[in-house]
Amino acid sequence: MRPIEFLFVVALLLYSYVIWWHKIKCQLKLWMVVLFGIGLSADITGTFILCNIMNPANWKLNAHVASGFVSLLIMAEHFRWAVNAFRGKRKYERRFNRFSIRAWLLWLAAFASGFFI
Template sequence: MLWAVTTISLALVFYTIGVWSEKWQGSIKSWHLVLFWIGFVFDTTGTTLMSRLSSVPLTVSFHSVTGAAAILLMAAHAIWATFTLTKGSDLQKRNFHKFSILVWALWLIPYFSGMIAGMTR
């Protein structure tokens, strides 16, 4: 359980630093992209570890649906960030943070719902 919680929390740290530093710097940079991908890898790893530790069979719940959506959004975000950084216009690079903040905010929903669910068990 410790590894699962640690990796999910590292996802939060890396993703948050990437998203907010991108906004504050005013344009997406290559190191932001690296942080997005690291956050995605840690989130996927942590989610996989959590699911293996769960004694509850896979069920449809608020947390499972928002968690799956968040992983898909993080993947789409990282892929789109890669495209924007390599092929996007300066305007697209300056405006990418709007999508980043949206995905980050949506990602927080399963992060905190999982935390709350874990504490109430």
């Protein structure tokens, strides 16, 4: 496995662990927010490296690229919700509860689409 792929797999594992743990236990702990942040950092770092190593002449906007950037933005917003929910802001806790699986599924679809391009 190449290092760039490793970053995305780390993001997958951490996102999955936090979101499903939260769904099962219905509580958000500090360690979960930290792991989510590490997953987001791995995702952003991998995306940044990938964008920089690709030849701009060969860069094409396709479904994978579009869904990847959209899902990265959604996960960043989702992380913000997690931080605010952990701080006790009920509005963000409800958002995190309501949209976590959907955000994860969108991110997972973008992740999986990379295998087909």
